[in-house]
Amino acid sequence: MSTSPKVCVLRAPGTNCDIETAHAFDLCGAESTRIHLLKLLEKPAQLNDYQILCLPGGFSYGDDVGAGIIFASHLQGQLGEVIGNFLAADKLVLGICNGFQVLLKSGILPGGAASWPPKADQPRDATLTWNNNGKYTSLWVNLGVLAKENVFLKDIDQIELPIAHAEGRIAVSDPSVIENWQANSQIAMCYRETGEAETTIQEEILPYPVNPNGSACNIAALGDPSGRVLGLMPHPERYLFATQHPQWTRLGLEGEGAGIQLFRNAVNYFA
């Protein structure tokens, strides 16, 4: 296999983080192409040429009818077959912020290949919905990693990253949904206080701004059971350089930002 994986950064009308996301992968040695969803719909088989599919952040279709829903309907519909092949192969899928919303609302998460294509008569048991504060919220958060076997999160225990969203609160239909995720190591990252030694899954919702949106069990990111799919609300592509951290001078940070590690882990998977 090539040591330089090809990344499809799939953008839709309203996507606004595709350039920096492609740049993040390229800095780590990947070969990224930004592809418009309408171009992929013309020839879905193009997707077979890529090893990594990344859905970047933004406001696809203006977040109309709910963030990510229209983009997700294209993945389920015309692209259902190529997405199924992609998930079944030894390939990686990353969804950042709006991309995470699309992954969850299409049904790519939480099940991955095992539950694709989603059954039309099966209601989703989890979603990303409005922040508890009812506002678009943009700030830096501290995250603890739980799913250490997720490809993207290798060697990361905790990380600071920025969030910027209005619909970032994980809500589930029943507590058993979270128990299931826990049993399959799918709870990938949780919001947590800075400086805590260990991350645990807590039912108690940590107060704003530690948990900025009121997500159930403080969940910020989910993976599929295989560990090859990750969806996260924070933006690792906005922390590629130390100077992007709001306190880089005070903390004396230099060089890379911690967010780049997620992209490097993905690229190294194909080394």
Ligand SMILES: NC(=O)CC[C@H](N)C(=O)O
């Ligand atoms: N930064 C983003 O990707 C925005 C996410 C989404 N459209 C929201 O506001 O909920």
